[in-house]
Amino acid sequence: MPVLGQNQYGKAATRVVRVARAGATHQLTDLTVQVALSGQLTEAHLVGSNAAVLPTDTMKNTVYVFARERGIASPEAFAAELARHFVTSQPTVERALVTVEEHRWERLADHSFVRSGQETRTARVAYRADRFEVLSGLTGLTVLNTTDSEFHGFARDAYTTLAETTDRVLATEVTAVWRHTAQDAETIAAADWNADYATARERLLAAFSGTYSYSLQQTLFAMASAVIETLPGVAEMRLSLPNKHHFLADLSPFGIANETGDGAVYLATEQPFGLIEATVLREGAEQRIPVELTSPA
Template identity: 85%
Template sequence: MPVLGQNQYGKAETRVVRVARAGERHELTDLTVSVALSGDMTDAHLVGSNAAVLPTDTVKNTVYVLARERGIDSPESFAAELARHFVDAQPTVRGAVVDVAEHRWERLGDHSFARAGQDTRTARVTFDGRALQVLSGLTGLTVLNTTDSEFHGFVRDAYTTLAETTDRVLATEVTARWRHTAEEPAAVAAADWNADHAAARERLLAAFAGTYSYSLQQTLFAMGSAVIEQLPGVAEIRLSLPNKHHFLVDLSPFGVANETGDGAVYHAADRPFGLIEATVLREGAEQRIPVELTRL
């Protein structure tokens, strides 16, 4: 006999742009918000009763109203505000997961902006009626080292053709999620999420640039360790690093040498690619970031 398992519903990818016009210098906040609600929804699935269902259109409207009335200090604080609202306001809603992606803009003047960079700031807040779990993160952060990277001494079998190298281009597109130790609503509300995110991003970049790499795995651990060591409020960080391969172009058919060194020419291959993923934990911390989160 079929039975209902875990289920949730909500509104995905609500785009909300907020413009604060206090004075001549305007502030622009641009987010994509996704909300998933869970709770006493059995009858909606089994008998088609909507008595416990808050319409997803209402979820969308709530995002807009809270953005207008309460403002958006940071993706984390706004996600926490939404998660607590849905659980506290609706007796049939027992849990809420709110994902927020921030689209950054570079200021050109008091009221002029250009889209900034390629990386996207992310946040996920889960609320179960008691504690908040806050995950900060970023995705699409493309970085590259033109040297200080080696790869050799690996396992070989009958199908191995990859040549060993002591000097290669190392490039990746960073996706990272890190979990904060602050879970009490008051602590979450008081945290400076913008400063924490900027510090974590800076540590990730500094560790990538400053690590002499013998493998992308080693670089990943150095990046995660830098965040754990410098941000005492972070319990764990999960990183997903695709290896953006750069291969020397074979120019020998044209009688041209193309070796690693000054003026070398590479082909940047987008696929297939190696994918390195791991979690770095603070000693004694529990691993709680689901593996699939870094692939979103």
């Protein structure tokens, strides 16, 4: 006989843009919110009873109401408020998982902005039995070093054709997720999530630019370590770094030498690409970030 396993339902891709117009300089917040609820939903699946089912349209409306009436201090704080609301207001809901993506805009003037590439700030908050689990992160952060990167001494077999190099362009598009130790409501409310995010992003960038790289794996570990060493509230980091390959263009058919150095021309390729992923933990911490959270689509 079939038996119902783990299940959840919710509202995905709720876009909410909040504009704060106090004074001449406006503040713009642009989010995509996803809500997933789980709990006492067996009857909904087995006999079609909706008595325990809060409509997903209600979840969407709640996102807009909370944004309007409570504001959006940070993706983490906003997600935490929503997650706790759904669990504490519905007796059949035992766990709420709220995921928030913040889309970056750069200011042009007091009320003018430009979308900042594809970089996106993320937050994922789970709430159950008076405890929170908070994951912060970012995606689409593209970085590049024009030197201070090598790759040689690697394993070879009959099909290896890659040439060794002691000077290469290193580029990647960072997807990072970090788990906070904060779990109770008081700690969640007191945390400065925006400051912590800015610090984590700055440390990722500083470690990327400041690490002489012999492999992208080494660079990944340095980047994650820099965040963990700087922010005591971070227990775990997971990074996904696709290797955005830049190969020297072959100009020999035209009688032109094209070697690493001043004026070198590279072919930037999109696919296929190397993909380096790893989790880095604070000593003694438990690995809990799902692997699929940082794998590119």
